[in-house]
Amino acid sequence: KKRYNITLLPGDGIGPEVISIAKNVLQQAGSLEGVEFSFREMPVGGAALDLVGVPLPEDTISAAKDSDAVLLGAIGGYKWDKNEKHLKPETGLLQLRAALKVFANLRPATVLPQLVDASTLKKEVAEGVDLLVVRELTGGIYFGEPRGIKTNENGEEVGFNTEVYAAHEIDRIARVAFETARKRRGKLCSVDKANVLDSSILWRRRVTALAADYPDVELSHMYVDNAAMQLVRDPKQFDTIVTNNVFGDILSDEASMITGSIGMLPSASLSDSGPGLFEPIHGSAPDIAGEDKANPLATILSAAMLLKYGLGEEKAAKRIEDAVLGALNKGFRTRDIYSNGTKLVGCKEMGEEVLKSV
Amino acid sequence: KKRYNITLLPGDGIGPEVISIAKNVLQQAGSLEGVEFSFREMPVGGAALDLVGVPLPEDTISAAKDSDAVLLGAIGGYKWDKNEKHLKPETGLLQLRAALKVFANLRPATVLPQLVDASTLKKEVAEGVDLLVVRELTGGIYFGEPRGIKTNENGEEVGFNTEVYAAHEIDRIARVAFETARKRRGKLCSVDKANVLDSSILWRRRVTALAADYPDVELSHMYVDNAAMQLVRDPKQFDTIVTNNVFGDILSDEASMITGSIGMLPSASLSDSGPGLFEPIHGSAPDIAGEDKANPLATILSAAMLLKYGLGEEKAAKRIEDAVLGALNKGFRTRDIYSNGTKLVGCKEMGEEVLKSV
Numbered sequence: 001k002k003r004y005n006i007t008l009l010p011g012d013g014i015g016p017e018v019i020s021i022a023k024n025v026l027q028q029a030g031s032l033e034g035v036e037f038s039f040r041e042m043p044v045g046g047a048a049l050d051l052v053g054v055p056l057p058e059d060t061i062s063a064a065k066d067s068d069a070v071l072l073g074a075i076g077g078y079k080w081d082k083n084e085k086h087l088k089p090e091t092g093l094l095q096l097r098a099a100l101k102v103f104a105n106l107r108p109a110t111v112l113p114q115l116v117d118a119s120t121l122k123k124e125v126a127e128g129v130d131l132l133v134v135r136e137l138t139g140g141i142y143f144g145e146p147r148g149i150k151t152n153e154n155g156e157e158v159g160f161n162t163e164v165y166a167a168h169e170i171d172r173i174a175r176v177a178f179e180t181a182r183k184r185r186g187k188l189c190s191v192d193k194a195n196v197l198d199s200s201i202l203w204r205r206r207v208t209a210l211a212a213d214y215p216d217v218e219l220s221h222m223y224v225d226n227a228a229m230q231l232v233r234d235p236k237q238f239d240t241i242v243t244n245n246v247f248g249d250i251l252s253d254e255a256s257m258i259t260g261s262i263g264m265l266p267s268a269s270l271s272d273s274g275p276g277l278f279e280p281i282h283g284s285a286p287d288i289a290g291e292d293k294a295n296p297l298a299t300i301l302s303a304a305m306l307l308k309y310g311l312g313e314e315k316a317a318k319r320i321e322d323a324v325l326g327a328l329n330k331g332f333r334t335r336d337i338y339s340n341g342t343k344l345v346g347c348k349e350m351g352e353e354v355l356k357s358v
Numbered sequence: 359k360k361r362y363n364i365t366l367l368p369g370d371g372i373g374p375e376v377i378s379i380a381k382n383v384l385q386q387a388g389s390l391e392g393v394e395f396s397f398r399e400m401p402v403g404g405a406a407l408d409l410v411g412v413p414l415p416e417d418t419i420s421a422a423k424d425s426d427a428v429l430l431g432a433i434g435g436y437k438w439d440k441n442e443k444h445l446k447p448e449t450g451l452l453q454l455r456a457a458l459k460v461f462a463n464l465r466p467a468t469v470l471p472q473l474v475d476a477s478t479l480k481k482e483v484a485e486g487v488d489l490l491v492v493r494e495l496t497g498g499i500y501f502g503e504p505r506g507i508k509t510n511e512n513g514e515e516v517g518f519n520t521e522v523y524a525a526h527e528i529d530r531i532a533r534v535a536f537e538t539a540r541k542r543r544g545k546l547c548s549v550d551k552a553n554v555l556d557s558s559i560l561w562r563r564r565v566t567a568l569a570a571d572y573p574d575v576e577l578s579h580m581y582v583d584n585a586a587m588q589l590v591r592d593p594k595q596f597d598t599i600v601t602n603n604v605f606g607d608i609l610s611d612e613a614s615m616i617t618g619s620i621g622m623l624p625s626a627s628l629s630d631s632g633p634g635l636f637e638p639i640h641g642s643a644p645d646i647a648g649e650d651k652a653n654p655l656a657t658i659l660s661a662a663m664l665l666k667y668g669l670g671e672e673k674a675a676k677r678i679e680d681a682v683l684g685a686l687n688k689g690f691r692t693r694d695i696y697s698n699g700t701k702l703v704g705c706k707e708m709g710e711e712v713l714k715s716v
């Protein structure tokens with residue numbers, strides 16, 4: 001019988017609620033496919049700050065590194081908003097990504113037929129959208145040095161960051177993207193700002209060179225400002241998008257909102273070897289934390305990505321995906337995706353409905 | 359009688375067509391308000407590259423600097439896409455912004471009742487959108503040093519750029535934004551990535567400090583990824599947005615597409631003193647250049663912004679704005695904003711219709 005060690009990082013806000021549900025779903029799907037899990041729960045973000053004074057304790061790092069995959073809830077909240085940078089919950093998340101070297105962040109944005117009305121886009125524009133953003137996650141301006149706030153010769157403060165990509169960083173994320181596109185509809189759009197940024201010029205050059213290894217993938221390039229427009233104009237034109245850390249942050253959030261159901265969207269962050277990090281793309285929603293109102297589906301679907309991309313357990317993953325569709329088809333909806341004629345349920349009940357159909 | 363010197367920079371693609379129309383409209387509106395213009399046409403972008411081998415000739419710079427305002431058509435085209443960076447049409451535009459020190463770029467995104475159907479957003483989401491992005495235009499990662507592509511110790515290529523803002527650069531764009539918001543609905547949203555970037559931490563701190571001088575303006579802060587989402591979810595929540603160069607590039611294009619009528623949207627780029635630069639936000643559309651299909655309204659409305667923000671000629675500006683609405687109300691539409699039941703016209707005819715009602 002296969003056994004996997006999973007690190008659970010509930011984090012803040014609605015994190016604990018959605019993680020406890022996803023854990024049950026994972027266990028159920030695994031047991032039906034002859035797979036067992038040992039779970040270890042560790043603190044991260046604001047929870048870790050409150051407990052031990054840092055947003056990513058050493059113990060959490062080693063537990064995560066020693067496990068087969070990491071499932072994260074959400075981090076952050078008003079309480080820690082005014083903290084200094086090294087004591088912000090978000091800093092813990094960035095440190096975790098760096099510690100696990102998860103350079104490839106996969107963010108699908110899919111409009112399910114059941115939820116097409118949730119989009120603010122017209123039905124004919126939204127329906128059938130099925131794209132995936134491959135975002136570089138451990139480089140670029142998020143981590144580049146030098147960075148800081150210093151006082152210049154005139155006694156004036158200057159804030160600065162460095163956008164930087166080495167060739168091998170571009171190549172490895174591009175390879176993940178080409179391979180992902182190959183398993184999808186074979187179309188890859190690389191997004192950059194090569195008409196202005198030197199880092200983007202190198203990015204475009206490397207991605208273009210790699211295309212020779214993937215003759216079955218159709219590669220195109222787009223400037224980031226145009227991509228931000230095209231996502232609104234005609235999101236269906238996209239299959240797989242690959243881009244840098246900060247552009248990926250912006251475009252993947254825009255794409256997720258286009259689906260109208262951000263409470264549905266999972267993500268996977270993968271390294272070359274080592275455990276992957278799986279998390280819903282929504283935030284910690286402190287305003288509804290503990291009120292049984294959160295949508296657990298994004299975390300449940302992140303557990304499915306964990307099975308598929310993290311452990312290669314495609315069958316168990318499929319069980320979860322189908323169970324989510326099952327619950328939706330029966331008409332169950334949390335508040336964020338509710339519409340007339342459907343059945344409004346809380347976080348727990350939605351979890352139970354999914355569990356039933358796993 | 360008041361006289362102004364206007365530098366016209368037709369540029370590339372549809373640029374010359376739309377500039378020649380806007381020129382006539384400007385002249386007409388001026389003459390009805392007792393204002394005269396001398397126009398001087400100069401090359402920029404690809405047109406300048408073909409003529410003299412650089413995208414922004416010295417003569418063009420001095421003509422622009424010596425004039426009271428600059429009206430630009432559009433720059434760029436396939437022909438020069440493979441040029442090296444210093445020989446790209448876009449580089450000419452960046453150099454022009456730097457030479458004129460136009461640090462404040464105002465980009466309105468308005469959904470006119472006549473054109474609400476052109477948006478890909480649902481009618482109830484799109485109607486009434488009336489926001490303005492104040493984008494910092496001469497600093498940040500667009501111009502920051504060091505920048506380049508170098509070979510590192512391992513013989514590997516590395517591409518890098520510097521995002522950098524000095525306190526005074528933040529303060530001056532923030533002041534423009536507060537003052538703009540004050541003249542609008544009194545709401546200012548400052549967009550940054552202060553949970554990750556040091557430059558954004560300084561940005562947020564300076565903007566927050568300045569708010570004391572504008573007690574009548576309601577200031578809020580938003581992370582750029584969230585802003586990209588909120589523009590799709592509920593664009594009506596925004597009045598004035600202020601942000602840095604690269605975030606402004608992305609968000610203003612996203613906002614413009616939300617209106618669905620990018621062929622309608624003008625922009626103004628202003629300096630502390632000196633002439634402003636006015637241009638449509640659309641590109642050079644090389645695919646329809648010379649075919650009398652372009653929408654001249656964005657350039658005509660840029661001429662109105664030139665009158666209002668560049669010369670303080672509010673009455674003449676109002677004439678142009680009303681004339682544009684007049685032509686739309688009569689049902690005239692260019693291809694890009696055409697819908698059933700309206701009258702399809704070419705670029706010239708649309709120009710004539712506007713001219714009639716000035």
Ligand SMILES: CC(C)[C@H](C(=O)O)[C@@H](O)C(=O)O
Nearest residue numbers: 090091093094249553554583
């Ligand atoms: C919380 C923040 C640091 C993070 C990021 O910018 O990467 C978040 O926005 C995300 O996209 O996961």
Ligand SMILES: CC(C)[C@H](C(=O)O)[C@@H](O)C(=O)O
Nearest residue numbers: 195196225448449451452607
């Ligand atoms: C053409 C390009 C350099 C320019 C920019 O990025 O500023 C354009 O996208 C714009 O927004 O005016």
